[in-house]
Amino acid sequence: MKTDRSKNMSPRRISKQIQIGGVKIGGSAPIVVQSMANTDTRDIMSTIRQIKELQEYDCEIIRVAVPDMQAAQALKKIKKGIKIPLIADIHFDYRLALAALEAGVDGLRLNPGNIEDKDQIKKVVLAAKERAIPIRIGVNAGSLSKTQGKKSVVTRMVDAALEEVKLLESLDFDLIKVSLKAFDVPTTIAAYKTIAEKIPYPLHIGITEAGTPHTGVIRNSVGIGSLLYLGIGDTIRVSLTANPREEVIAGYEILKSLDLRQHGPILVSCPTCGRTEVDIIKIAQQVEVELQKIKKPIKVAVMGCVVNGPGEAKDADVGIACGKGRGILFRNGKKIGIVEEADFVKALMREVREITNPN
Amino acid sequence: MKTDRSKNMSPRRISKQIQIGGVKIGGSAPIVVQSMANTDTRDIMSTIRQIKELQEYDCEIIRVAVPDMQAAQALKKIKKGIKIPLIADIHFDYRLALAALEAGVDGLRLNPGNIEDKDQIKKVVLAAKERAIPIRIGVNAGSLSKTQGKKSVVTRMVDAALEEVKLLESLDFDLIKVSLKAFDVPTTIAAYKTIAEKIPYPLHIGITEAGTPHTGVIRNSVGIGSLLYLGIGDTIRVSLTANPREEVIAGYEILKSLDLRQHGPILVSCPTCGRTEVDIIKIAQQVEVELQKIKKPIKVAVMGCVVNGPGEAKDADVGIACGKGRGILFRNGKKIGIVEEADFVKALMREVREITNPN
Numbered sequence A, B: 001m002k003t004d005r006s007k008n009m010s011p012r013r014i015s016k017q018i019q020i021g022g023v024k025i026g027g028s029a030p031i032v033v034q035s036m037a038n039t040d041t042r043d044i045m046s047t048i049r050q051i052k053e054l055q056e057y058d059c060e061i062i063r064v065a066v067p068d069m070q071a072a073q074a075l076k077k078i079k080k081g082i083k084i085p086l087i088a089d090i091h092f093d094y095r096l097a098l099a100a101l102e103a104g105v106d107g108l109r110l111n112p113g114n115i116e117d118k119d120q121i122k123k124v125v126l127a128a129k130e131r132a133i134p135i136r137i138g139v140n141a142g143s144l145s146k147t148q149g150k151k152s153v154v155t156r157m158v159d160a161a162l163e164e165v166k167l168l169e170s171l172d173f174d175l176i177k178v179s180l181k182a183f184d185v186p187t188t189i190a191a192y193k194t195i196a197e198k199i200p201y202p203l204h205i206g207i208t209e210a211g212t213p214h215t216g217v218i219r220n221s222v223g224i225g226s227l228l229y230l231g232i233g234d235t236i237r238v239s240l241t242a243n244p245r246e247e248v249i250a251g252y253e254i255l256k257s258l259d260l261r262q263h264g265p266i267l268v269s270c271p272t273c274g275r276t277e278v279d280i281i282k283i284a285q286q287v288e289v290e291l292q293k294i295k296k297p298i299k300v301a302v303m304g305c306v307v308n309g310p311g312e313a314k315d316a317d318v319g320i321a322c323g324k325g326r327g328i329l330f331r332n333g334k335k336i337g338i339v340e341e342a343d344f345v346k347a348l349m350r351e352v353r354e355i356t357n358p359n
Helices: A044-056 A070-079 A094-103 A118-131 A153-170 A184-195 A213-229 A244-257 A280-291 A309-316 A343-357 B044-056 B069-081 B094-103 B120-131 B153-170 B187-197 B213-229 B242-257 B280-291 B311-314 B341-356
Strands: A017-020 A021-027 A030-036 A061-065 A086-090 A107-110 A134-139 A175-182 A265-269 A298-301 A318-320 A326-331 A334-340 B017-018 B024-025 B032-034 B063-065 B085-088 B107-110 B135-140 B176-181 B264-267 B297-305 B318-322 B327-332 B334-340
Touching: A021 A030, A021 B187, A030 A134, A030 A244, A030 A265, A030 B187, A044 A061, A044 A070, A044 A244, A061 A107, A070 A086, A070 A094, A070 A265, A086 A334, A094 A107, A107 B311, A107 B327, A118 A134, A118 A153, A118 A343, A134 A153, A153 A175, A153 A184, A153 B094, A175 A184, A175 B069, A184 A213, A184 B213, A213 A244, A213 B187, A213 B213, A213 B242, A265 A280, A265 B085, A265 B213, A280 A298, A280 A343, A280 B311, A298 A343, A309 A318, A309 A326, A326 A343, A343 B341, B044 B063, B044 B069, B063 B069, B069 B085, B069 B094, B094 B107, B094 B120, B094 B176, B107 B334, B120 B135, B120 B153, B135 B153, B135 B280, B153 B187, B176 B187, B187 B213, B213 B242, B280 B297, B280 B341, B297 B311, B297 B341, B311 B318, B311 B327, B318 B341, B327 B341
Parallel strands: A030 A061, A061 A086, A086 A107, A107 A134, A134 A175, A265 A298, A298 A318, B032 B063, B063 B085, B085 B107, B107 B135, B135 B176, B264 B297, B297 B318
Antiparallel strands: A017 A021, A318 A326, A326 A334, B017 B024, B318 B327, B327 B334
């Protein structure tokens, strides 16, 4: 899973680096994929089970809600049952943050709109400082302080974050990460662009309440993708009204699309058109299912005609340009054989397995 | 379906405006959603049937492959059977372009990598000029001319387009649209950013051979979304290995996510977490299904807790913040009632219908 920022991208904003458990965030560290459990945190077994499943999908950091003291006390056992760093999501009651720190979490998320008493925040910050536990200042457009008047949402989000950053800095605390999420994508991008120039800390990026997988994946991809293209963002969380594994899968796909992380196979396949003489949709779907068994990075192309087919198939590690009845198989840019239509998927996957699992 | 570029976006690149049939592209025209039929163009009935279905999804321009003379001759009847402008996709044989013009198409797409003989191109351009039919110079990374040597893909794509632009301009032809598509997103963005500053013509944007809906939607959203955020792009085509209606639906979702077009409802829904006390995933899915019947723009929020719930629900036209057993219903930012859990979807949809269909 190497990092390889393309020369065709805007340069990455270089932030300070912090560490959540063993995971580095910011600086030149790879952009980290995180998610949030949607189980009842008090249900320790279900929460551990879900986090373990997310670990299988390479979720790198997990956050859980801490709505009450029972949830805070569950964190200790949850932490013992999982391998990835655990972040406690705190709203309203600062004592839950203190209890979460006591339970041994690797990070805290505080929403400035929901804990406004500075003395309470100070108590949390001093307890976090003692343990060297980072705090995310997690601003959300849906829960901004009402005292900020008629400024724009972007300004209110940025101001809320800056005020909290100053408070933490005044306590000599700099293990800070910041997020500024809204549902509206241009609002979110503008807020991150503004704060990116004002503070040196790593940024957690995302679009909030983005909806169901159908439309939410698009909204997240446009927002997170645009920010990453601009060089902004050190860790991402895709928000979907769905099982959180969908968030992790989509997160990696966003990073892969910008060549920011490698993570399993990449499937190139043509949209099919009136030139296509075989059922490319079906072939691509079959290959996609087969590729789910492959963990190593490899670029595979399934193409349906002679226009771009051979060109794209050559550019992939393994590719097939499918014509009527027969296809041309490519490996590392070289034609390696002619394949009968019935064997398209089988022949392609044989090459994939040979490359990814040479023994 | 109004256009409303957010003040938080980069300013739009203002291009010359062309017209494909009755549809304006470039200048300050709304960004146009187009797709490509994947039927056999020679099968006139199937092609018309597919395009009519795409019209129902508000596809605004349709392109069809023209692999041979029989396909070119089918265009006349296809054109008669549909309402949206028809573009002929031409590769290799310039005579197919002449036949397509003869058949009355509204636009041509030529791939410079596949027709390299300048005299042949001239014949097509002069015939298009006579009829005032626009030509898209459609460069594709998979079919670049081999004569360009060892320059970068971005440079080769841009140079290929510029060379063809010059040829068309030398014939006093300026009904030009340009595209520069690759599978690699940073490559594609870099190519469009470069050409955007060099020519005054509208740009057709997209990511080519992006794959199946699962991963391809993400790749398209990141690439097209980043370009649109940067102010680049006058018409979009999402490429998916799928039924083209998926391309149209995704196209509108990309534009909606950047507030560039309105198109039916927008569903805000929270990702659910350990705070959620009701099955928000199920409720959001039910609302999503109900909203498919609504054609007018409306923003609907389904939220699962008190952290951001009321804030986001208030910001929507209609919203519900769902708690255990009971939810708070909002309309135009005002609380309008308390709803029992069994009635969440029904109550929300009653308000939606009242707003979108007041009689």
